[in-house]
Each structure stands twice: as C-alpha cells, then as structure tokens.
Amino acid sequence: MSESNATIELKGISKNFKKNTIIDGLDLFVNAGEFLVLLGPSGCGKSTTLRMIAGLEEPSSGKVLIDSQDRNQTKDDGHTIAMVFQDYALYPNMTVYQNLEYALKVHKVPSKNRTKLIENVLDTLNLTKYRDRLPSQLSGGQKQRVAVGRGMVKKSKIFLLDEPLSNIDVQLREKARDEIQKLHVTNNQTIVYVTHDQLEAMALGDRIAVMNQGIIQMIDIPENIYNQPTNLFVAKFIGTPQINVIEVSLKSNQLVLDETPIMQIQKPGLGADSYYLGIRPESLRCSKTKQTDLSFTVTVENIIDYGRFVQLLLVMENSHHLKAIVNNNEFKVNEKIFVTLEQTTSILFDLTTEKNLYWGNYE
Amino acid sequence: MLKKKLNLWHVLLIIIILGAIFPILFMVSNSFKTLRDSYGTMLNLIPLHPTFENYSLLNKQVNLLGLTWNTFLMATMVTVGKLLTGLLTAYAFRSYQFKGKMLIYLIFVSTIFVPFTIVMIPNYLVISKLNLLNNIIGVALPQLCDATGIMIFLKTMEKIPNSLIDAAKIDNIPNRKIFFNIVVPILKPSIVSVGAIFFINSWNEYVWPTLILKDKSSFTLPLALQNYISSEGGTNFPLAMALSTIMVVLPLIIYLIFQKYILNSISNSGLK
C-alpha cells in the first residue's frame, strides 16, 4: 500500500432513487495513482457514482472498497478522500486561508505543519495574494482554484472532482485543466474526475469510463475510446463533429448502400446482413476525381471554415447527410465530388445490439 | 448504531408534537363531558358519556350565532382590506420608479416594529370620535393595511418577468387591466395563502377589540371566551372548552385546505 494513493473498487453497485434505477450493477476498479475520468451525458449516473465513492450516498446494493477495505466498515477520519464540487461549496463565512485550514484544524493538524501546507498550496495555485478574501470577493476562476486547493492541502490518497471546470469561463478552462494535470503528476494521488466534456476527458484521463443510463459503456485509454468505441453510443458521444453513421448491407464481401457498393471488406464470418457503418469525419477521403471503383458521388451542401480545419456538409444521392473534415478546402458549394471509404478507418456495428464488431483492425 | 441515534431525535420531536397537540385534544374532549364527569376524568381524552350539554347551555347563555357572525364579518373586512391595499402597494412598487421609493419601503418595514401601545390611545380617540365604539367597523378600520402582506406580494411580483408586463404595454393594454388580468392571476396562490393567514389572525384577535368592543352584543368570539376564564366567572370549565372548540374549528378547516400554501407563504416571508 502506497502512502500517497489508494485503489478504489466498486463491486456490483446499484443505486435506486424511489423506483428509478440510477446505477445498475456497476463494477469498476481504479488503480492506485491512476487518473480516471467518468464521462457521460447529464443524468447518466456519473455524479452519483462519485458521491458513492465519497461516501455521500449509500449504494442500494454492492460494495465500495478503498484499498480493499469496505468503505462502510472503516471509520473515515476525512483523511482518505478529498473532493471538489461543481459549485465549489466554499464556506462563505471563511476567508480563502480559513477555507483551506478548516478541515486540518478540526482534525488537529499541528499549526506549524498547517501553515506550511497551506502556504505551499496557496503558492502553487497563485492564491497567496487572495488569502484573506471571502469567497464572495473572488472571481469564478479564483473560487475554483480555492476549491481545488482545499482538496490539495489534505494530501489525501484519493481526490474526487465533480465537474470542477464547468462553471468557469471557457478562456480559463484550459489553464485550469493544465493545473489539475500538473497536480496529478506531482502528487500522484488516485483521481476520479467527473465531466460531461469529452475534450477534458481526453486531455486528462489515464483511462476514461464512458457512462450512460447507469452503466459503464466502455472503460479504456483515450485513444481506444476514440478509435475503437465498444458501441454506437460511445462512438457518437465522443468526437466533434459527430461520427457519420449509415446503414449498409453486406453482399459478397462488399458493403452496399442502396444498391451501390461502397467498400470492399476482408473479414470472414460476417453474415450477409445489415449493419451500421461508422466513419469519423476526418476519415472520409474527399476528392474531385474518382479514386477507386467504390468511390461514390456526393454534393457539397455547405462549407464551414473553422480556421484550423474545414468542415464539409455533404449530401449523398439518397439524400443522407455526411460530415467531412478536410485540411485544405479545394471544393465549392453545390460541387459534385467523390468520397472514398476505407475499412481500416471505419467501424462496423451490429444493427440490433449496436455493438462494435471489431473488424477494422482485423488483419 | 447510527439508526438508533436517529430514532432518539424522532422521540424528542414526537414529544414536542404531543405537547403542542395535547392541549387541543384536552380541550375538545372535555367540551363533550359534563362538568361532573370532567372533574373525575379530566385526563380521559375519550369522553365516557359524550354529551352536547355544554354546547346547548352555551347557546342559552350567549348568542353563539351572533358572536360567530361578528367575528366572521370583522375578519373578512380586515382580510379584504389588507389584501387590496397590499396588492395595490406592491404593484406600485413593482411597476414604477418614483422619488422616495426607498424611504417609503423602509417605512413599511419599520411598521412591524411599531408597538401597538404607541397608537393605542390616539386610535381609540379617533374611533370614539367617529362614533364607532362597540362597532366591528371600528375594530377593522385601523387595520386595513399590513406590511407583511406588502412584503410577500412584492416578493412574488418581483418574480413576474418584466417582459410579460412589457409585452402587455406594447399591446397598449391599460394599467388597470394589466393589474387585474395579468398580475392578480399570477399572484393567486399567494393571495390565497396570505388571505388565509390574515383571516385566521384577525379571527383570533383580542387586544384591539377589547378596547373598542365593550358592549356584549358587539363581542367577537375571543372576547366572549375571555368572560368564561376571568377569575370570577371561570368555574365551569367544560363550558369554556366548548366555546374554545367552536373558535378553533374554522382556522383548522382553513389550514387543512390551504396548508401547503400557508406554510410556503410563511417560509417566503422570512427569506431575505
């Protein structure tokens, strides 16, 4: 057991509020020192999961283990876990310094150590000159740093953060994100971080757990979450613009869209059936000339230049829309162009279970 | 371990409720006992031989219908008056900017801190000059305006979005119509609850009526009840219990119907 971090294990956790099931049979293991992000749309149960780890909610069934010990059996002295809340939950009647000091004082940390700890944290977070201000006299970003600081001074083994950046200005968010990352590198605590912002999740997480409707849909490193989503929900939830999904059928090793073959595949064992084909916008290859026999024509309906890249809105002959991202735009609105798809950069989902059939990396 | 601790708090709270409710149960049950029965079995909350004797005797001694009517009429006058002045004042505050607004507002807040003793003598003199002694109008007249009501209405009105009023103004709807057709309907829940609170308070009122109503025919229920308690006449306590029971019925019914509104309004009145 390390001094600075702890493992978290959720075993068969369910949570019901009245008759609604919020969490349904959830299992999760967080390694010591890991930065895990819980990502999902609002109402998916990610905050409830975090609150159960924190001990703020009792699971209806199942166990929360911290360093293999049942959370409800061990008496918590408030040292193991620190938590940052979405609206910061700063004590409004205490100054910045007092907010950081309060828990230490209650737990009788000697005042010499206390001062040193707090001053260190204030310094790290650039809060030293605000130490005597009340929360009401701080800006949103400053409040957020105080909230993080209040968690930091405890030097806890586990650090929980519940959407800590969602209430601050977009311009400050990136900087705050970097600060949290730096903090993890230096302190090596186990971090569970809840967010609905996929960019935050991608940037911060060692692993990301994508949740929906009380179930972890996928838990993996960011790269795999993006490139190999386990199912259609994860594929659609991650990535902007959203992944293109079209319904295709498989006929003699060719994927066919409305009688038009669009892709040659090499995967044994797939039935002649209908599937969902998912292609990330950046994986569509657009060209003015026909690249292969399977290239198909689309019409450019709309072009948005984001500066860094250009997004094309394309209409297929069956009037289905596709989005494509290109680096250099050589196309015009209403121009007819060609699109080519490749097996290695696209994903195939089962039509009913919506699960990834993992064929792209099958070589 | 934790569960047991919680239960103990519930025990304390239930004891408090019993302490609050017991006097009422004691009162109602003894009003249905004869004088002799009640002395022997005062603590029996269920009368052994329930009887309406006290009520019929009471009806012979005092004009029950007249008393109730007087009380009802006075409470209604006060309630309507307070609601009207309160709504008009709050609407003026909500809709217009004018000089001295802050000062007038502070005066309203301050009226809660005016002890009734400081207006008692002059108001008594005014009512007697107006020849309204022994008249419930004399009781109601100085009480037709109430700061608490103004505050609650103002708080509710401030929640009405400006755009709603502006939209009506753009459609050239006259102010009077905006007030009655838009503002009043939105305020309905708070009018009902504040009205219920005004009515109950006025129904129970004692201090000011004792100064104005000296003649028994003009009495309201609380004044009649007082006659059954005063050291001289207060030996037949089941009779006093019966009159009290009559007095508490109406407030209780109002509370049962509007309970949610009433509690909400009280909560709101305290929020700064």
Next chain:
Amino acid sequence: MQNKNKKFLPFLYLLPTAILLIVFLIVPILYTFYLSFFDWNLIAPTKEFVGMRNYLEVFTDPVNQKVILNTLIYIVFLVVLNFLFPYFISLIVKFFISKMQGAYKVLFFIPSLFSLVVGAMVFTWILNPVSGPLAYVLKNVGISMPNWSNSGILAITVICFITNWKVFGYNFILLLTGLGSIPKNIIDAAKVDGIPKWRLIWNVILPMNQGIAIYVLILTIVQGLQYVFTPINVITTGGPYYGSSNMIYQTYLNAFVLYKTGTSSALAIVTFVIFLILLFIEIRFVERKAKNYA
C-alpha cells in the same frame, strides 16, 4: 398630459395605504409623543403640560422600575423559549433526521392557528394548581404544585410557555427555511472532510444563517412582548402586584385602567425607542449579510 398622468399613477396606487398609514400610524405616533409631555386622564377637556416629568416617572417610579425589570425577564424567557428552542429543533430536523420533515412542519404549526385566548384558557386549566391534570399527575408522584399565579416570576414563566405554544411552530418554519437555503454541497463538502456535524453547524451553518436568525430573534422580542399581552390580561391582569406586567401591558393599564395618559404615552415612546434600536440592528445585520453572501 399623458406624461403627467404616468407620474401620478403610482401615487394613486399607494393612496389607500398612505392614508391608512398616516391616519392610523404616523399621526398617532406623533400625537402619543405630544401626549407624553402632558398630564391627562383621557376625558378631561384640558391637558396640563408637565415637561419631562412623565419620562422621569417611567424610570423612577418603583412600579415602573419593577415593570422594566419584568420586561427584561420576559425578553430572556422569550429568547430562550421562542428563539433558541425552535432554532435547536430546526437544526435537529434539518441535519439529524432524514424523514418526515414535512410532517413535522405541518404538525408543529397547528397551535399557531389558535387564539392566545384559547391557549390561555386551556393552560390555566391544565396548570390549575388545585384541580388541573398536571397537579393531579404531580400529586401522584408526591409533588405539590405551587400556586403559580401568586408568584410574579412563576406567572411570567407560565405566560411565556403559553406564547411558546403559539409561536414555536411559526419560528421553527422560518428558521428551517433559512437552513434550507444553505447549499447542500457545503454540507457534503464538510462530510467528505470528516468534519463533525455540530462543529460544522457552529463554524459554518450558524454564521451563514445569521441573517434570518437575527430577523427571527428580533421579531421574537418585538412581537413576543406584545403577544404576552393576551395571556397577561386574561390570566393575571398584571398581578400579583404588577409582578407579571411588562412595559406593553403597563402602558395599557396606565391608559385604560388608571387613566394616566401621560405616563402611558411616555412608556409607549420608550418602548418604541427600544424597538427602533432593534430595527436598526436588524437592518444593519440583515442587509450587511445579504450583501456578503451575494
């Protein structure tokens, strides 16, 4: 024309309230102030100017001194019973139980619906030292019930309990509402940090709830001193020998029983000044806090 009309309109809406306030509040206050410098008996055609004598009497007359002392005792009792007690219970309901909060609110409020005359009547019987049920219960345990109406301090205690019966639920709801507006996350944050509940209440909750608490505290004093009028008048009429009277009741006695309008008015003015000081504190504190937490 249109413009002039618009300027005039708010005052039209304010007119009924303004007339009532001027006729029945502002002018009477001024008139009482005027009367406090005269000797008068409410009926006589002439009033005799006596300068500050009435005020001097308020502070030097032994009966008035006793009444002022009683008023202080009343304030202490009222604060304990009608403020601290409901505050404690609202903290329990808010932080130490999770179920039935709504039911407690509904039930606690019931006595507030009833007249203090009813309360005074029922409690004089329940507490009747000879034949009341409490005396009966106590006798069975071997304690004899004191004749409380013969003792000023006991009478004050009983009278305060009667108002407590009526006011408890009301103040409980106000204070509980105040506690309810404290963000839940702050309580959760303290829970995660392992801060004991009473410690959190003392260090964070009470300071945060200060605004509404001071409002209720001051209301408890200002209204409480007036509420006790009813049980005093119904049960003791101020006795034994002014032992249960307070400044409010003494003002009434002087005006309508002793016909000493001057003393009465001076007492009323002194009471008003005390209340105004409380009002000032209220505005100061509640406003300041509101700004801080915004």
